[in-house]
Amino acid sequence: MPRSFLVKKHFNSAKKPNYSELDSTTVFISPYLYKSFPAPAIPQPEILSSVAYNPITVWTTSSLPLSPLPSDLGSESPGSDEDERLHPKLSEPHAAEAEKFQCALCSKSYSTYSGLLKHKQLHCDAQARKSFSCKYCEKEYVSLGALKMHIRTHTLPCVCKICGKAFSRPWLLQGHIRTHTGEKPFSCPHCSRAFADRSNLRAHLQTHSDVKKYQCKNCSKTFSRMSLLHKHEESGCCVAH
DNA sequence: CTGGGGACGGGGCCC
């Protein structure tokens, strides 16, 4: 059962990967993994079914086409499709005769300017920006590569030969296989603990820090994880909700 | 209840 990983609370456009941060840690991925669990198999047809795979998502079909992509960040247009649907512009000039307003892209004609505007925003303009749509869901992408990567989240081509669990990408399968082998290639430089997952090591490293990464805006208390900060805030803190 | 570990996901970047 997929978790609500598609629920995106916010997007930090300023985030920059810091690949050097964990360089000092012991990182060793055993070739055993590759020898023992070679090429991923193709999942069963039922796994490919868009009905069987029905991820929980809060993306609405109306918001998807114009959801900001990295290249769009910061230049969000004032009126989204959703906005247009909910609050259609009413102050545009009206055409006396029918079919007066024609789309320059597809030549479709509309009797009103707002009709043409809605058509452009819902179809032609959107298509001009994003031509690659997922056949399993409503998502659209500006590049074929991005779409192909997304489709893997539906087809889940990487299957664990031990338990049959399927993953979208090989490295996810690799991490999963560690749960079977017990391999923990990510060691904490401060204690004897080791982890199978780099993210978990990162979270663990926070526990060694006096000042942790996530700070409450109200009481300045710091937490090792965002989820702990959220719990703290939800449980009251000094915030009056 | 809180803190931490385990497992896992997507998007982005680099090669």
Added chain:
DNA sequence: CGGGCCCCGTCCCCA
């Protein structure tokens, strides 16, 4: 363009 890797983040579970 695709694969591999990384970061950020979430959810679940347990001590």
